[in-house]
Amino acid sequence: MRLDQRLIAGMITPGTRVLDVGSGDGSLIDHLYRTRGCDAQGIEIDMGEVTRAVAHGLPVVHGDADHDLAHYPDNSFDYVVLQRTLQAVERPREVLRQMLRIGEHAIVSFPNFGHWELRLKLLLNGRMPNTAVWNTPWYATPNIHPCTIRDFLALCREDGYRVHEWMAVDEEGERAPWRRSIRLANLFGEQALFLLGKGRSASRGARLKRS
Amino acid sequence: MDQTVIAPAPVVEHERAHFPEGLTLDCGMTLAPVEIAYRTYGTLSEARDNAILICHALTGDQYVAETHPVTGRRGWWERMVGPGRPIDTDRFFVICSNVLGGCMGSTGPRSPRGASDAEPWGTEFPPITIRDMVRAQHALVRSLGIEHLFAVVGGSMGGMQVLEWATTYPEMVKAAMPIATSAFHSAQNIAFNEVSRQAIFADPDWHGGRYWEAGVIPARGLAVARMMAHITYLSEDALTRKFGRRVRKSDGTPNQPCSGGSLSMFGEIFEVESYLRHQGSSFVRRFDANSYLTITRAMDWMDIAAESDGDLADAFAGTRTRFCVVSFSSDWLFPTSQSRTLVRALMRAGANVSSVEIETDKGHDAFLLDEPDFDRTVRGFLSGVAEHADLPARVRGGAG
Incomplete structure (x- = not known):
């Protein structure tokens, strides 16, 4: 299991209902079931991964974030998780809306397009940046909706989601030290991880400061 | 086809359960007496919590995992059911009955009309539904002293029975595995x-x-x-x-x-x-x-949504059964699109559902054939539910 999956698991209260959107081989739902007693289910687009997960006894349904979240009833989960996928869905705003319709909380991670290396490479070369995280050429990338940490926060503000927790994470999934400043996190964080809740956040500064 | 002499099938005494009080059918008629021919494999646990009911397809029968006494051929799902097989009889107590209306020992059109009337029913046998078949299985299961089924598993028409079980007796079914099937019979299939x-x-x-x-x-x-x-x-x-x-x-x-x-x-x-x-x-x-x-007429009537005023999700509302819906990529009789309709209804009902489409060129019959991914899916799904239910890997004790 990747390190950031451990960070995600740490955000989840034991014994709750969890939907992992894009559950892959099912390692997160397996971990949540075995170590946290969660009723964890997955939804995954790759049929090979679905078959592997079900063959390991994990409840995983074949489907995708863009088209299938709409079928779940309101508030059917305590947490809906979307790992490193938001940038690759067709309609990220709608996916977020669905996640917070069917779940009390949404946990979202995505690669941060605001990272200094990307900014510098675009500035110096004038070409689409190619880094360890963003490593497919523009014509082949599945990442059709890249965003920065600040872009994501702006969307949360616009759509009225509460940011309960946020952190910058490096590519290996280790938590990065940028905890105080959004701007520094946006410059140095390779990945971002958010715990969102329903309802309009009261004050941006107060909400975003980590305890 | 040339008129050939049809060698008569050997006369076989099937194992049967008798229900003298009979069954009230969906058509309103009470069919009595009713006999249900069945076979069991493995051992029922002391807690009576390890029973799996297997539902056979249109032309199948109860001889799942043994040489067929009439045809002399292998059991129709011998590769799936047995010791150490995906449906492991070292762990599970497996039941399979010949459907109501069948001709391998259960009451059907070939059965005499009654104790006093040796004349067969023939075409006057009452119209039955998949749910009527399930009611007969329910009577059998209860007569075996089983109040909860660990799982109901079946392909094609057997899968239809699985879905009827899950909607008619939801509290009795811990896990349901409808395979290569649909919640309704399509116009093409009719x-x-x-x-x-x-x-x-x-x-x-x-x-x-x-x-x-x-x-x-x-x-x-x-x-x-x-x-x-x-x-x-x-x-x-x-x-x-x-x-x-x-x-x-x-x-x-x-x-x-x-x-x-x-x-x-x-x-x-x-x-x-x-x-x-x-x-x-x-x-x-x-x-x-x-x-x-x-x-075939019973299959044509199959439409679970119609039993719940047209919304398939309503039929499964509040279900606590865990589902695993399986389809096969080259099955054009019960295509994956119909499985998806079912899966989406189960999602809307808030059910715990897994779904797998097995990639194969073998068509609808793939569920009877050698498909390693399918075997792994059956084994994995049942093991996962068993782990949730704390069911031991081998039967402990016997219900006697």
Whole structure:
């Protein structure tokens, strides 16, 4: 299991209902079931991964974030998780809306397009940046909706989601030290991880400061 | 097909449960008495919590995992059910019964009308539904002292029964595995069934369904019905792979339409024809035409959504059963699109659902054939539910 999956698991209260959107081989739902007693289910687009997960006894349904979240009833989960996928869905705003319709909380991670290396490479070369995280050429990338940490926060503000927790994470999934400043996190964080809740956040500064 | 002498099937005494009080059917009629022929494999645990009911398809029967006493062939799911198999009889107590309306020992059109009337029901056998079949299975399961089924598993028409179990007796079913099936019978499938039935009606030996009076069976009609249906169980790719355009060369005649030889224009020229004719002729030995009519009609009536005012999700509302819906990529009789309709309804109902489409070119019949990913799916799903339910890996004790 990747390190950031451990960070995600740490955000989840034991014994709750969890939907992992894009559950892959099912390692997160397996971990949540075995170590946290969660009723964890997955939804995954790759049929090979679905078959592997079900063959390991994990409840995983074949489907995708863009088209299938709409079928779940309101508030059917305590947490809906979307790992490193938001940038690759067709309609990220709608996916977020669905996640917070069917779940009390949404946990979202995505690669941060605001990272200094990307900014510098675009500035110096004038070409689409190619880094360890963003490593497919523009014509082949599945990442059709890249965003920065600040872009994501702006969307949360616009759509009225509460940011309960946020952190910058490096590519290996280790938590990065940028905890105080959004701007520094946006410059140095390779990945971002958010715990969102329903309802309009009261004050941006107060909400975003980590305890 | 040439009129061939049909060797009578051996007379076999099937294991049966008797229900003298009978069953009230969806049509309103009470059918009594009712007998249900069944087989069990493995040992029922002391807690009676390890029973898996397997539901057979249209032309299957209760002989899942042993040599068939009538045909002498292997059990139809022997590769899936047995010690150490995906449905492991070292762990689970497996039950399979011949469906109501069938012809392998359960009450059906060939059964006498009553204790005082030796005349068979024939076409006057009451119209039954998939839910009626399930009610009969429910009576059997309860008569075996089982109050909760660990799982109900079945493919094709067996999968329809799984869905009826999950909606009619939801509190009794911990896990449901509907395979290569649908919550409703499509217009195309009703159409195929209708062609099958018309083939039987068109046989001069049909005698209005009272063929026993003439001492014959509508073998040609039933064989044509089976041949046509068998095509729908395969796929174009599977037929091409198995037979292609190969011609029969047993007498050495060349592969030309005008080559003369002993093959007539309408004899068995292509291998695929020979295969289908064999399927047809071996089928009529073991299957009753009136049963075929009764059961195909039961499938046609299948529409779970209609039982809940048109919304399939409502039929599963509040379910606590864990589902695993399986389809096969080349199945055009019960295509993946129909499984997806079912899965989405289960999602809307808030059910715990897994879904897998197995990549194969074998068509609908793939659920009976060697498909390693399918085996892993069955084994994994059942193990996962067993782990949730704290069911031991081997039966502890016996219910005696």
